[in-house]
Amino acid sequence: MSLLVFGSAVADLLFRMDRLPREGETLLGEAGAPLPGGKGLNQAIAAARDGAAVRFAGCVGTDANGSMLHGALDAAGVDTTLLAATGAGPSGLACVMVDAEGRNQIAVSPGANLQAGAVSCLPGETVLMQMEVRVEENLRQLRLARDAGAHAILNLAPALAFPRDALAALRLLVLNETEAAWLAAHLGCGTGAIALRAATSTDVAVTLAERGAEAATTEGLIQAGPFAVRVADTVGAGDAWCGVLAASLGRGLPLQAAMRRANAAAALACTRPGAAIAMPDAAQTDALLG
Template sequence: MQANVVVVGSLNMDLVTRAQRLPQAGETLAGESFFTVPGGKGANQAVAAARLGAQVAMVGCVGADAYGQQLRDALLGEGIDCQAVAIAEGVSSGVALIVVDASSQNAIVIVAGGNGQLSPASVMRFDALLQSAEVIICQLEVPAETVEYTLARGHALGKTVILNPAPATGPLPAHWFGHIDYLIPNESEAAALTGLPVNDLASAKVAATHLLALGVGKVIVTLGAQGAVFADGTGFEHFAAPVVQPLDTTAAGDTFVGGFAAMLARGEGVREAIAFGQQAAAISVTRAGAQPSIPYLLEVQTVVTA
């Protein structure tokens, strides 16, 4: 399979409960519902890119358990090349424990499991996939050395390299920035990367300027209902978010990244890719769950052309 988008990252089984509000420390709340659904930022972005028009390969690692088989099967069902999704003995698959409140905000605890076993050597073994890609996507739910290797290798191969720095807990290593064509943080991630407050358009522009100065090619700061700010060193552009009634924001950012990457891989311009990713993300927040909420290409095209 020739993959024009390769995702190197995490696969998690999401264990999701809905409650009226998020619990306080030491508090027990009654939940309203519970379900399990395939997730993980890497897998979500792979599914989004596949549903939104790209040929996709996933590089990752799951545990030798029932969740691991379900996670692989979910990707295979989307037509995603899983030859590079390894199965690690002696560890669980990654899981995410998610609580969603009545206003559709969420709190998430992640256990890495097999994701922590994804090494640079794991990526090296499938270098042919990187060579066949137009776009390579990474996040931060696998070991940092694996992300670093993938960014550097993708850059050396002349590929379009995207880093979605999630979850971000602080600044990135300085030598990473020169390998990144598109850095796509949300407001909290941009704040963690820069040490600056990011909560509106003006502060997003300040953070983007800071990140560009560190050597990244282009920055897209996603701001939820406030849209997105694109910066490339020549100026800024604000993309207003489509107006929808949100149900569950889980995987909205992943849907944006996957849709954006799929459009770049098809040769679309960055502005068209951003607008497309926003439309896809807007649809996703009207649905529950991570991967089940991600729309298909025809759904987004129908909205765009309406």
């Protein structure tokens, strides 16, 4: 079954630093050429490398970064028929600062991603969305998915307001701990997956970094343990998790097995610098799973 990723494509300008700057502080770092990134692109490439047939819908500029982003998707085997290009503004751009311990701070200028438009879905298709495009277009994409009989997954990253009735229409809501805390405060509930599921009326998965992940469904709490690795940086780890999870669910894996595979892929992504370029292939994930 195919996977449609509707979301962002962003050129990452990666700065390597001894430590991350404090408020009002300027530090020197080392940067290279822009790299492919953006939550949508990262997740699409992660899913494609895990063996899924992936279509990507989004928007880039007609600039050099747009060509680079388009080429990265093509090289990963992602279908880019639905990737639009606009001359009305630049491609999205991110400043990614990574310290010696692999921790990061990221600022994103959405650019052309704000012109991305929802697209038609295939019956039974898995549709994966994030929050680096207009919320209105995500809502339209969700309606199109529901009308087509597709299954929508939303990664609420970055954490932004999303109507509660729309959350209830999802197959799965994916959050990290920071996003879970934000949504819990917004909804007036606890931060755990079970409390969030009760508040949203949809299945919820929460990634817990080095502690693995948990999910709450009608059958109760599901947990998947972590994989110990040497961390180069954590940029893109959450996107590896979402992309591989969506690919696994699209292949019919049960949620717990899909979460375990996603944990392995995210761990491998942490062992390499960068985002899209760090996504593992299926054989590498299989090897870690044993």
